[in-house]
Amino acid sequence: MDWLGIGVFILSLGFAGLVIILIPVMKNLALTxxxxxxxxxxxxxxxxxxTGExxxxxxxxxxxxxxxxxxMQKVNPIFDIIHDTGTAAHNFTSTFANYTGAKTERADEGISLLDKKNLEGLLRGAAFIYYMKExxxxxxxxAE
Structure with missing residues (x-):
């Protein structure tokens, strides 16, 4: 045999060994x-x-x-009523605040009078009510 034949024979033995080694790996790969x-x-x-669930x-x-x-469509009118009530209460209180704002000076005079007299408790409350009536x-x- 010449050198070419020996080389081919060695390559074929190496290839056969590789195939023998790879058989278990291929079986494990097939199972996986x-x-x-x-x-x-x-x-x-x-x-x-x-997907069904x-x-x-x-x-x-x-x-x-x-x-x-x-x-919610049934409840919306109730919220509208509450909103309208809140708006009416706001208008009332702002009108009342404007009215009482003009009377603030007079109320301050009454409070200072109560403080000067050093009245306390129920007596102070009664004096304040009397002053408001006056x-x-x-x-x-x-007005007349």
């Missing part, structure tokens, strides 16, 4: 790919089941939202 295929099939079934949940959620929307009488006298 089989397991992966089973896992993917199980995942597909699970996704199908989950999610569809039911979304349907129930839509029904709930429609129900809540209907109930102011009302004075106002009525000016």
């Amino acid at each position: 790919l089989g397991n992966v295929a089973g896992t993917v099939e199980t995942a597909n079934k699970s996704v199908g089941e989950i 999610v569809t039911v949940i979304l349907h129930n959620t839509n029904e709930t939202l429609v129900d809540v929307h209907g109930k 102011l009302k009488k004075e106002k009525e006298a000016k």
Whole structure:
């Protein structure tokens, strides 16, 4: 044999050894790919089941939202009434504040009078009510 034949023979022995070594690796790879295929099939079934459940949940959620929307439409007039009541109360209190703002000086005079006399408790409250009545009488006298 010549050198070329010996080289080919050595290469063929090396290739045969490589094939023998790779046979268990290929078997393990085939088992792993089989397991992966089973896992993917199980995942597909699970996704199908989950999709069905999610569809039911979304349907129930839509029904709930429609129900809540209907109930909110029934409650909206109540909120409108509350808003109108709040606006009316605001208008009343602002008018009252404007009216009493003009009388602040007179009320301050009454408070200073009570402080000068050093009245306390019920006596102070009674004196304040009396002073307010006197102011009302004075106002009525000016109006006539």
